[in-house]
Amino acid sequence: MGIMSTIRDVARIAEVSTATVSRVINSPEKVSRETRENVYQAMRLCHYTYNALARGFATRRSHSIGLIIPTITNPIFAESTRGIQDVADEYGYHVIIGNSDYQYKQEERLVAVLRERQVEGFMITTTDLRGKVISSLLHERFPLVLLYSTVRKGGISAVGVDNFKGGFRATEHLVSRGHRRIGMLAGKFSFSDRSYHRWYGYRNCLKKYGISYDPQLVVQSDYSLASGRNGAVRLMNLNNPPTAIFCANDYIALGAMEGARQMGLSLPDDLSIVGFDGIKIGSFITPNLTTILQPAYEMGKVGTQVLLNQIQQKIKKPVHILLETQLIERQSTTRPKASH
Amino acid sequence: MGIMSTIRDVARIAEVSTATVSRVINSPEKVSRETRENVYQAMRLCHYTYNALARGFATRRSHSIGLIIPTITNPIFAESTRGIQDVADEYGYHVIIGNSDYQYKQEERLVAVLRERQVEGFMITTTDLRGKVISSLLHERFPLVLLYSTVRKGGISAVGVDNFKGGFRATEHLVSRGHRRIGMLAGKFSFSDRSYHRWYGYRNCLKKYGISYDPQLVVQSDYSLASGRNGAVRLMNLNNPPTAIFCANDYIALGAMEGARQMGLSLPDDLSIVGFDGIKIGSFITPNLTTILQPAYEMGKVGTQVLLNQIQQKIKKPVHILLETQLIERQSTTRPKASH
DNA sequence: TTGTACGCGTTATCAC
DNA sequence: GTGATAACGCGTACAA
Numbered sequence: 209m210g211i212m213s214t215i216r217d218v219a220r221i222a223e224v225s226t227a228t229v230s231r232v233i234n235s236p237e238k239v240s241r242e243t244r245e246n247v248y249q250a251m252r253l254c255h256y257t258y259n260a261l262a263r264g265f266a267t268r269r270s271h272s273i274g275l276i277i278p279t280i281t282n283p284i285f286a287e288s289t290r291g292i293q294d295v296a297d298e299y300g301y302h303v304i305i306g307n308s309d310y311q312y313k314q315e316e317r318l319v320a321v322l323r324e325r326q327v328e329g330f331m332i333t334t335t336d337l338r339g340k341v342i343s344s345l346l347h348e349r350f351p352l353v354l355l356y357s358t359v360r361k362g363g364i365s366a367v368g369v370d371n372f373k374g375g376f377r378a379t380e381h382l383v384s385r386g387h388r389r390i391g392m393l394a395g396k397f398s399f400s401d402r403s404y405h406r407w408y409g410y411r412n413c414l415k416k417y418g419i420s421y422d423p424q425l426v427v428q429s430d431y432s433l434a435s436g437r438n439g440a441v442r443l444m445n446l447n448n449p450p451t452a453i454f455c456a457n458d459y460i461a462l463g464a465m466e467g468a469r470q471m472g473l474s475l476p477d478d479l480s481i482v483g484f485d486g487i488k489i490g491s492f493i494t495p496n497l498t499t500i501l502q503p504a505y506e507m508g509k510v511g512t513q514v515l516l517n518q519i520q521q522k523i524k525k526p527v528h529i530l531l532e533t534q535l536i537e538r539q540s541t542t543r544p545k546a547s548h
Numbered sequence: 549m550g551i552m553s554t555i556r557d558v559a560r561i562a563e564v565s566t567a568t569v570s571r572v573i574n575s576p577e578k579v580s581r582e583t584r585e586n587v588y589q590a591m592r593l594c595h596y597t598y599n600a601l602a603r604g605f606a607t608r609r610s611h612s613i614g615l616i617i618p619t620i621t622n623p624i625f626a627e628s629t630r631g632i633q634d635v636a637d638e639y640g641y642h643v644i645i646g647n648s649d650y651q652y653k654q655e656e657r658l659v660a661v662l663r664e665r666q667v668e669g670f671m672i673t674t675t676d677l678r679g680k681v682i683s684s685l686l687h688e689r690f691p692l693v694l695l696y697s698t699v700r701k702g703g704i705s706a707v708g709v710d711n712f713k714g715g716f717r718a719t720e721h722l723v724s725r726g727h728r729r730i731g732m733l734a735g736k737f738s739f740s741d742r743s744y745h746r747w748y749g750y751r752n753c754l755k756k757y758g759i760s761y762d763p764q765l766v767v768q769s770d771y772s773l774a775s776g777r778n779g780a781v782r783l784m785n786l787n788n789p790p791t792a793i794f795c796a797n798d799y800i801a802l803g804a805m806e807g808a809r810q811m812g813l814s815l816p817d818d819l820s821i822v823g824f825d826g827i828k829i830g831s832f833i834t835p836n837l838t839t840i841l842q843p844a845y846e847m848g849k850v851g852t853q854v855l856l857n858q859i860q861q862k863i864k865k866p867v868h869i870l871l872e873t874q875l876i877e878r879q880s881t882t883r884p885k886a887s888h
Numbered sequence: 889t890t891g892t893a894c895g896c897g898t899t900a901t902c903a904c
Numbered sequence: 905g906t907g908a909t910a911a912c913g914c915g916t917a918c919a920a
Contacts, residue, residue: 214897225907230899240905260664262897265605266912279630286626290619293647302644302665307633324600325642433832466832492773492806493833554913565891570915580889602913606896 213254222250233258264326273515274322276306276315276332277355278399282431282459283487284504285333288355291508292331299516301328310399310431312336319345329515331355337401353515355507358405358530365518365526367511371402374500374533375409375454378482381498381535382452383417386543387480390414391425391450393439393460399431406456406484425450429460436463437470444471444479451544452480458487461497465540480541486534495539503531553594562590573598604666613855614662616646616655616672617695618739622771622799623827624844625673628695631848632671639856641668650739650771652676659685669855671695671848677741693855695847698745698870705858705866707851711742714840714873715749715794718822721838721875722792723757726883727820730754731765731790733779733800739771746796746824765790769800776803777810784811784819791884792820798827801837805880820881826874835879843871 215229222229224243231239232247239247250256264270275292277285289305296303304327306318312335319330319341329351334342337357345352346363359366382390392410395403407426414421427442429435436455440463443450455461461483468479475481476495483490486501510529517523555569562569564583571579572587579587590596604610615632617625629645636643644667646658652675659670659681669691674682677697685692686703699706722730732750735743747766754761767782769775776795780803783790795801801823808819815821816835823830826841850869857863 212897216897226898227900227908228906231906234899238905243905258664259666259897261601261605261610261666263899264601265896265914266898266900268912270601280620280633281623281626281630283621283623283626286621286623290621290647293620293645297646304642305633305645306637307630324598326599326601433828437832462829462832466834469834488773489802489829492777492802494806494809552913556913566914567892567916568890571890574915578889583890599913602896603915605898605912606914606916608896 212259213256214259215256217254218247218250218256221253222247270326270328271300272302272304272325272327273512273519274306274319274325274327274330275303276308276318276322276330276334278310278333278335278431279307280305282457283489284457284485284502287487287504288508288511291505292512293508295509295512295516301516308335310335310396312339312341315339316341328519329353331511331515333357333400335398335400351515351518353511353518355511356502357401360528360530362528363526365514365528367507367514367529367531369502369507369533370530371405372409372412374484374502375406376413377409377533377535378406378454378484378500379410379413380417381482381537382454382480382541383413383419385452385480385541387450387452388419388544389422389425389448389450389452390419391443391453392427393436393443393453393455393464394426394428395431395456395460396428403428403456410454431457431459433459433463433466436460436465437467438463440464440467440479441471444468444473450479452482452541454482454484456484458483458485458490458497458499461499461540462489462493465493465495465497476540476542477545480544482541486536490536491538498538498541499536501534501536503533507531552599553596554599555596557594558587558590558596561593562587610666610668611640612642612644612665612667613852613859614646614659614665614667614670615643616648616658616662616670616674618650618673618675618771619647620645622797623829624797624825624842627827627844628848628851631845632852633848635849635852635856641856648675650675650736652679652681655679656681668859669693671851671855673697673740675738675740691855691858693851693858695851696842697741700868700870702868703866705854705868707847707854707869707871709842709847709873710870711745712749712752714824714842715746716753717749717873717875718746718794718824718840719750719753720757721822721877722794722820722881723753723759725792725820725881727790727792728759728884729762729765729788729790729792730759731783731793732767733776733783733793733795733804734766734768735771735796735800736768743768743796750794771797771799773799773803773806776800776805777807778803780804780807780819781811784808784813790819792822792881794822794824796824798823798825798830798837798839801839801880802829802833805833805835805837816880816882817885820884822881826876830876831878838878838881839876841874841876843873847871
């Protein structure tokens with residue numbers, strides 16, 4: 209590592225002032241060609257490397273944003289995170305990630321830590337839309353964009369999808385295939401508004417088509433493969449099991465498929481399954497997973513653009529963007545074997 | 549946002565010096581209970597929040613480490629990244645991620661950018677073990693840990709797995725099942741030493757069992773689902789197609805499985821497939837994927853511990869750790885249909 | 889136990 | 905076009 213050289217060292221060697229060195233770095237055109245070359249030379253001589261942290265300190269801009277997600281290990285969040293990183297990188301920002309594991313306490317802690325680190329704004333996939341974390345950020349007018357949530361109005365900017373509509377369409381797709389007994393493996397409502405909205409779409413769809421709601425057919429679970437497997441087993445062991453299941457995310461859906469198979473069921477004939485997310489792997493398994501596609505990468509990109517605009521005060525008012533989800537009909541859904 | 553208050557403000561309100569406030573923050577036990585309470589009170593009064601960036605500037609420690617991986621969207625890297633984040637978090641560090649997309653130029657750029665940001669060390673899953681990026685870091689004795697590579701000696705610390713052995717065992721497993729015509733969907737050698745080592749293990753295993761090496765049976769491809777599908781189709785369209793394929797990672801393997809199915813082949817009877825990684829999804833598809841498990845999360849954790857020790861100068865000498873891979877025999881491999 | 893004074897590397901505001 | 909110098913918020917000798 210050794211000693212870092214500073215603009216002072218460079219200035220001394222090039223026999224100019226530190227101000228000039230700084231100018232060479234930040235606006236070379238304001239410096240005469242001669243001194244400029246001179247300074248570059250000096251930089252090379254003492255192996256100068258720019259200290260972006262010191263700049264941040266002087267300008268009071270960290271050029272970093274905080275990102276809080278449930279966990280980077282879920283491919284859907286990895287996808288949106290990549291979108292965020294790509295845009296941030298483009299604008300000279302970097303991203304500090306915090307994994308909340310769907311726990312509000314963690315979310316709270318992470319926000320505090322990242323604020324100490326002087327992030328200029330937050331992108332949050334929150335566990336509690338009405339919690340204090342969000343409201344106090346809002347109250348301070350701290351730059352903030354919510355990701356994945358369905359938010360149409362209010363003081364908080366959000367880039368998400370219509371989770372209600374997504375849940376509705378997933379269910380409607382099953383109904384249109386002739387299913388009447390439709391289960392749902394829902395994410396825990398305590399995890400987020402998204403879990404609730406997807407379920408609410410499911411429920412409203414049933415109502416619209418005159419199918420009575422049976423609480424037995426709804427299981428709240430973790431957003432994990434294992435939970436999906438367990439949930440499916442539980443539903444299919446009911447006296448009157450469903451002929452189709454809507455799963456709140458693709459991980460649950462893939463788990464459910466495996467659970468059903470382990471019970472000796474054949475897919476999709478014995479059981480139709482719809483997921484939610486549209487992770488890539490879904491089209492690489494058999495049967496290919498029918499799902500509601502969220503444009504995650506795009507969401508990350510758009511969200512970051514909104515946040516950066518907000519940080520640079522280019523926009524003052526909150527913006528609410530709902531990206532379109534898309535029903536991808538693949539092979540995991542079909543007509544029920546014995547539609548009565 | 550409003551004006552941030554500093555320790556000066558707190559000092560003024562509490563009628564103490566800034567040094568005392570600083571002490572209250574960093575070593576409260578060195579301050580009398582009375583003044584301490586007094587200071588806390590003042591902090592609350594002016595909504596003081598600690599500025600970790602300023603501390604970093606003053607102490608010349610950013611408390612951040614740089615992480616360079618091919619892409620966070622590959623679950624195996626998401627997994628190790630989570631391990632890194634968890635340990636870093638525990639020690640008050642944060643992680644800045646750079647995605648190289650397996651491109652050396654990107655890797656080079658990212659290292660430069662992160663160095664400007666004063667990261668205290670790097671964890672790199674490198675594209676080129678012998679490239680200048682690594683060697684100059686090493687030359688400067690800049691804290692650095694290589695991840696995923698097979699490195700047994702030399703000046704660079706590394707936490708990885710024995711990719712050669714992994715490739716060997718994957719192939720040997722197929723041989724033990726009676727396969728003689730074994731293809732490989734290898735990662736591009738230009739991507740990394742890991743690609744090469746896995747292939748080298750494959751090749752040596754063939755040799756050991758007296759199976760002649762047929763270049764036709766080896767395809768170098770991207771580490772992606774789509775490439776796996778295409779590669780499998782290409783191999784299975786050969787005049788004399790393989791009865792089994794060893795895939796350089798699980799994504800390629802899952803893609804290959806789907807490609808084979810699309811050709812009307814039935815798995816595993818018509819084609820056995822082994823992957824490499826052990827991503828979770830592998831045990832949730834049918835047939836479950838036989839694979840070489842890398843302990844990714846663990847690798848991230850251990851790697852970070854090594855790096856932090858190195859940063860804190862607790863260790864001076866490079867350490868080389870090879871974690872054990874494990875052959876997970878599942879359903880995607882069986883005996884060839886017509887072993888001749 | 890507490891206070892004073894300076895340094896960290898850069899930017900920004902004046903002068904010249 | 906260039907230079908001198910005061911911030912920026914905190915840590916830390918050293919002194920009291």
